[in-house]
Amino acid sequence: MARKDDESAKADLGEDCRTDSGIELFKSISKDDDDMKAAPERSSGHSDAGKDKLYSVTEERVDSAYGSAFSMESLMEDCRLTDPEGAPSAQVTSGPQEEANLLATITDDGDTVLHLAIIHEALDLTQQLIDLFPKDVLDIQNNLYQTPLHLATYLNLSLVVRSLMQKKANVELQDQDGNTPLHVACEQGQIDCANEMIKEISTRQFTKVLKMQNWRGLTCLHLAALHKNYRLMKFLMKKGADLNVQEGTSGKTALHLAVELHDEVLVTLLLNKGANVDATMYNGCTPLHLAVGRQDAMIAHILCQSGADKMLRNMEDETALDLADGNDDILALFPFDDIQISGRSVVGVKF
Template identity: 55%
Template sequence: MARSGGDKQGKLEFDESRIDSGIDSYKSISREHDGNLDSSEDKDKTCATDERLDSAYVSSSLTVDSLGDFIEKCSISECESTTDCEYTEEEVNFLTTVTEDGDTRRFCTSVDRPVSSRADGYSEQLTPLHLATYLNQPTIVKGLVEKRVSLELQDQEGNTPLHVACEHGFWECANEMIHNTSPSKLTNVLEAQNWRGLTCLHVATLRKHHRLVRLLMKNSVDLNIQEGTSGKTALHMAVELHDMPAVNLLLNKGANVDATMFNGCTALHLAVGRQDAAIANLLCQAGADKMIRNMEDETALDLADGNDDILALFPFDDIQIMGRTVMNFS
């Protein structure tokens, strides 16, 4: 997407990857100067453009106060589709935002429906609960959840509102969602994967939000659930990040130390392959099976690659064939 003012001085060009989507929609801005900005008019235009990086989030229609006021008047819609619902003038004014570029974003009038569509056909699929979470407003999140909004609706990246909280480390928002949701419904949310195959536990682990990981653990999250692309568990991810506190936390709470990825690798394979003797030692102390072979027929020992600290974790007291001890010299 590019804007051009012909041959005028102070021309601004925006990268085509910038999509005015409402959240994190701009990636980069490149400015080309054809000459000096001598006129005050051009300078004013440049400043105005710099200030407006994202029309949806600077819009006066999307302030925290206005969102909160509207939530007080919301109720769960019984309509089969948003086209079946009749909206008040106030709802239409609040929920329809026309940006400076002429993009129209219509936010759902029913607080538990997918949020937006745009005149150009691009759908952001945000709900008011997504927006309140992005803005880190736990009070508004609580109000929405108490109105029985769905926590399972996903945005254009497949993220539920709880995914968003785990991504950004918004513990208070996550806490309101979890503690105001029935256990049966919460289970579905905790198992939901975004389009990258990640659950909320995976996201919190990848972002090293240990407090959020503990919150999810207290609410019976499956510690051994696999992400959808390579089959990693949270323990695999923590090992890859060399995150000793997370590895220790997961093991202490009962994570399966011998869980395998789709390629057969255990957390110990990953630790040894990354030459992380400290985490490899921790996994061995937790009872990791050193003889598990991955799909390439390699044990963790095969990956040690001459690292004496790691080789010391693999005593040679026994002769083993196919993982079975056939002779013991001790």
Template identity: 55%
Template sequence: MARAAGGGCRKEAAGWEGDEGQCDSGIESLRSLPGGREAPAGVEPPVPAEEPPAEERPAEEPPAEERLDSSYGSGALPEALPRLPAACGAEEPPPPAEGLSRRQLEALTFVSEDGDTLVHLAIIHCVPDVALCCIAQLPREVLEIQNDLFQTPLHLAVYLEQPSVVEALMHKGVNPGLQDRNGNTPLHLACEQQRLYCAQQLLQGTALPQGTAEPPEHHQDLQLQNWQGLACLHISTLKGNIQMMSLLLQSGANIDVQEGTSGKTPLHLAVECHNRRAVQFLLHNGAYVDAQMYNGCTPLHLAVGRRDTAIAAILSHSGADTLLRNMENETAQDLADGNDDLLALLPFDDLKISGKPVVCSE
């Protein structure tokens, strides 16, 4: 008969011991009583039919081991993990990587069923001290492992705003250009979540001094687009974060970068968002006022089409060309037809024949 799950009986030279748990069979239950332990070994009756033969009892040990192994597949942490805090304590500095035991190395390189390493998990559970300890011990290749969502520890540290972990990973030399399942780099996430300090850590040393022949091994590509076609400056413009926009421009971002779906520049996006402050900021920093989308529309086309008189005035005063035509052969003046406020900004000071401008010379 099977033993109790919590623990089995063991056979000693002098008889059966069963104080902690009783066997299921009636005979063994009797032997578990105090009087049963004092019976001489010589008069112990033969093994009854109800009791499994001695050679069959050890066969029941593997299920206990199988139960132990199944806990690893369920995402539980390995046994060696509880030893990590001792190695990371303030009283004793962590040992060098060469001095790690095999069990410690296995714990540090643990990967969960979701593809998360121990560094991923420490960041996810907001335990930066453990993350920093692991970062100090592990090689860069392990720190660049992407989980099932293609997130690196750097992605998570930015998203959860853990700048000390971001700084440690950057000092370790990890690649900041790896993209997650949405095509976002950690810098894309910093712009989306408006993590200014994390963005500063990511961009530290990005701007190359004049005369530098080659970029560093992992150069931050500020024009890199995610799967929506957005570069970091597009995202920060959509968020209206002037500080982030300024940081990106200082680090070398292209102010007229076109997004991948329709060719809009940051100035187009600022106009679409009716963000006058962002429009003025971009124009003051040299944005091309007559930049055209793939369909030929300029920022002025968008402002007039949205009946935004204030932004149309800003663009007009910045020298926007009112006669540029889009693929529908429309100028900004054509789109303003019927709106007196916009028409006052775009006076018909040109001569047209059959809808085409005529250039007059003196």
């Protein structure tokens, strides 16, 4: 009988140790999952800046962890992984694999406690979890296919990005829009986060990520161009990005996009860095075709000054001049001997 009581006491002690380790908190998290569907609201003491950034790219996520019923202060207290002196807390009686699985328990939104800590910008807890988790847990994707690295980048938490990269977090995983974390950095203009990613990966892997397209066919360079982020564009160019890479839907290069945006600064930057002035889309259109077709005489002038071939034809058998549509400013860019009759150049024609 005494032995039975002793075994019962040991079992109770084991349960106490689990609670002290912070793992027991997941029971309460699971119980509160339904409450997470309340209206999104950040805990007091935090600004709304990070929340707004996250919602701008995950607006369909109604069940966001921002609406969780528990406070991050309470979560941090319950999930304290070390005692005040910095020594490890009581060890759980389960093996390492079971501990990792418990710590990676997910909510209905697919978020681990690391996702939640990053979303709420609980930096101390985030760092402790990164130190504790093995790489495979760091790369868990939630229901929107976002990894902790995606979220840290959205919220511009460059120190968290650094810690994740030092633990070899995967930079090639794509979210529901096909964006890698580096795509996110280029779309959101987070140059510090991009720099932290590049520091920790090989040139070969960086080149591979730069070539990856999201589900809209856009690479990192295209996203930076579309958002007119000149600083990031220069950063990517310095790191060896291919200026002539084509997006997947119509074959536009960054120069085509800059022309469509009527962005003279970006057009000039790309040309000065060696972008192909005569790069063609899948339909054969060059940047000059686009500039003339959009009646942008200034950009057409810049392209012509950079040596654009005015006689190249697209798949409709049209030169840029064919698209001038009587615009005198654009027609003035073409020399007299480039005049065409019925779409054909008269140069060299014998009458």
